[in-house]
Amino acid sequence: MMSRESNPERAANQVASKYGLSAVCILYLVMACIFGSTNLDMDEFGFIRDPYELLGGDYTAGYLKQHRFTEAASTALKSYYFYWTYRPLYSPLIRDEDKTLFAAQEREFGYVKADRVAKDDQQALTKYSKRLIVPEPDRFYAHGAGKPLLSAIASIPQLVLLKFVTPVGKNLLNYQYQYNYHPIFIVARLVQLLAGLATVLIVYRILAKEGDQTGALIGAASIGFFPAAIEYFPNLHHDSLLAPFLVLSLYCFFKKHYKRAGLFFGLALATKNVAIFLLPVFAAQIVMDMLAARRSSPEFGWRSVSQELAGPLKAVVVAFVVLLPFANPISYASEILTPVTHRKTDLRGEDVEQSTLSGRLGSQGAAAAGMQRPGVRLLHMVLRLDTNDFFFLAIAVFLFFSTDQDPLMRLCFLFLLMSLPYGLIFGYGLNYRSLQFLPFFALMAGRLLTGRRRLAVAFLAILLLVDVVYCIDPMTANDLHTRASQDSFWSGLLSSR
Secondary structure, eight states, rough: OOOOGGGGHHHHHHHIIIIIHHHHHHHHHHHHHHHHOOOOOOOOHHHHHHHHTTTHHHHHHHHHTTOOOOOHHEEEEEEEHHHHHHHTSSSOOHHHHHTTTOOOOOOHOOOOOOOOOOOOOHHHHHHHHSOOOOOOOOGGGGSSSSSSSHHHTTTTTHHHHHHHSSTOOOOOOHHHOOBBBBBHHHHHTTTHHHHHHHHHHHHHHHHHSSSSSHHHHHHHHHHHOOOOOOOHHHHHSSSHHHHHHHHHHHHHTTTTOOHHHHHHHHHHHHOOOGGGGGGHHHHHHHHHHHHHHHOOOOOOOOHHHHHHHHHHHHHHHHHHHHHGGGHHHHHHHHHHGGGGGGOOOOOOOGEEEEEEHHHHHHHHHHHHHHHOOHHHHHHHHOOOOOOOHHHHHHHHHHHHHSSSSOOOHHHHHHHHHHHHHHEEEEEEOOSSSGGHHHHHHHHHHHHTTTTTTHHHHHHHHHHHHHHHHHHHOOHHHGGGSHHHHHHHHHHHHHHHO
8 A cells, every 4th residue: 555655646635735725714714804804894783783682682682781681581582582583574464453562661761763863963973873773663764674693693602792892982983983904893804704714614514425625725815716706605695604504404404314405494594595495406316316216226116205205394394393483484584585575565665576576577678678578688687697697607517517416416506506696686796695505516627627636726826816806995986985985984883763
């Protein structure tokens, strides 16, 4: 048997295993922290309030200060129920009995519906700071949608840490107003940033188990160095936490570990309802398994079909049980069906009709569409990819057809194809919404670039080059952090809710 020293490939694997992953993780953390140190955009600032309001906000805090622990616990539970019921929905209609859910707290703590504050008001920051941060049933149309409570709950530790490291007399608004960059913003995004690191490690682990360390390192670097990953993982939203749960669920389903697949699928659903796009991929895997079983056994029949479906059904049941504490299943199902159904909504909130398939087809510009049939318009929408998406999918197609495929790579490619119907509803573009697709792209890259050293080096070098350009000034690299968006931030912050 050849020794390790006489086997270059084995030696390379040993080096990759010992040093490569650490280097990838360190580079990811450095670049992600650069983006994480930029000040918050409007959506992030809204997100940062959610965990606090979820547990009753200033009402619960006020009771705790008065040592009225029963009232504090009751208020926190009512608030959780309120969010659990209505949070999954766009522009929900609040039932009359729930509109007065916090009436006693509103009277006791002097809640006043906030008036609009002009952004050029010199006292704007002071006025905003005096507002109660509490659940507001009459303004809950501003919340949504498809966002169960797991992400908010997972962010509580970093917000507690943020409270401890913030000097007395200051809050996040002070830093937001005074700084474009500050380490305090990294603390506010710590869980999301670490979710990106976890995704890098998960991709590495899967590829190492299914192949070797060299391919695993290429896959880990592919996601750790992907510009969208370093830009949007350290960003306060739900997709950062969604990505690792999705890839773990698909891999466990592929390995037929159905209970674990259901656990991670339920956590993904509890993070954001777009995790439902895993179901068509699961269905494809079931069909492939049954076709393979039928080819290998002429006696394959309905009894065999029921046996094949038993495991996946177990995964679905586990997923439902895991989701239940984080979202009302009726509201959740109603929101998932929004693209193909119609429901009554609060007209002050989001235009839900624009998220339905009929609404999307009707909003593509009647003049431009002329007298085109809906099917033709739908085809135009599918083919009208953003330039970034086009290259993303083009590379994926190249990787997929460039060599013989195994079942896991087929599943990854199927999930990447889900970006097409996803784009019909949410729009195309490599932004924070694309994070859920990156792990599957990285798995394909790691598996299929193994043995193609020059191509792999060139691909990763291009990613790093783009990263360097982005990291020179993330404030201008990211459109959400331009000065114009800062004006929009203050205008929205001081005139809403």
